[in-house]
Amino acid sequence: MRVATARTSGPDALDAALIACATGTADTFAPVYDALSPAAYGTALAVLRDPDHAAEVTQDVMVELWQTAARFDPARGSARTWVVTLARRRAVDRVRSEQARRHRDQRDMDQSGATAQYDVVVEHVEQRLEAAGVRRCLGSLTQTQRDAVLRAYYGDRTYREVAEDLGASLPTIKSRIRDGLIRLRTCLGVDHG
């Protein structure tokens, strides 16, 4: 049976520090902030590409991390993965609500706008990928898988929007993203078996 899940690496000192925050004071949180805020900020910056917006999201994420420390389960993943998950969700939510607002303000918005936006950020994507841990593994993806995954990650596109952008069917894009992440999982050695 699996009530709790196993993870690739054992719980580390950082995980223990975050767990301690569940019953600790603000002082307990300071070292956790120092260790994890760069991951939160880097994640938010990749999505938002605006330092001020990324800083606002990071502030909220780090406070949320403190408030929800009791829910952190090191059996399911590292503290770093946890904060990245929180940061990405918040940053993407912010982009989507901003997009919705713009759609309301500008009803005749050019349908190709999003694709153009992706093309503009290709350079930014390549710069960031140079330093990302996943970079060495992207070669294990087919070109179409890589394109779909990167559009979803850096273009902040849903898989439905990626399908529209590329003129491909929904099942096709869903499969490319799924197969792409499965290949990355294998290459990175992520196995919670």
Place this chain on the structure above:
Amino acid sequence: MTGSSDFARAWGWTMADDDHDLLPSYALDAVDDTDRHAVERLLAADPDARRELDEYREVVAAFTVDERPPTSLRDQVLTRVAADARHSTETASATGAAPSPRPVTRTSHRPVAHPLRRRLAALGMAAAVVVAVAIPTTIAIQSQQTQRELQAEADTIAQMLADPDAQVLTAEMDGGGEVSALVSAGHVMLAASGMADPGDGHDYQLWAISGDTISSAGLIHPVDGSATALLEAPAGTTLAVTLEPAGGSDQPTSEPLVAVET
């Protein structure tokens, strides 16, 4: 099981298969709200799907490039954290409770309380059990993330409460307190009340025992002596609570204070 349950299960299985393919997109936050809700239903019902999601999240985290945030952010965050910690302590004191860090625990959410209360009351459970699932009113849930997770849990609990075959079990805890468990279709909702303070340097830890396998199901942080937990556990799983060194142990290091056979 009735024919209609079989149909619902068959239908649910088909949907779950489809939603299962969405886990990688969900891990990338590349789903819209409708898809997101469907995946969260799957996650609430299927521990294997949760494990798979955890793996995809680790993959997504590998895209992260650390960047040093503006230095002013540190003070802003730590000031908010200090204010939050102080507020929680004051609130706890005002209600006569022992100071506890923050009343945010995994399943303590007000909307959950009402259907469970009704159901337990309908089952003619003792008043003490109803008290066990009373939820502190001081909880402030701030993030959408938390709300969504709680919604997924609320959906699961609603399904459990709708199950006519659901069972309620109760057991006394050594050292004081009582645990009741609502058991339905592979899920267990635990509610404990009257728990003693675990004391400095200790935490209560929940275990799921199946055959020779003992798995941690997380720490229990009682608020006002009460705590709730929602977990997956196939029929025949025994749930037990032990007192462990703060932060918990990989395997139990003390005798169970209580054990509930599902």
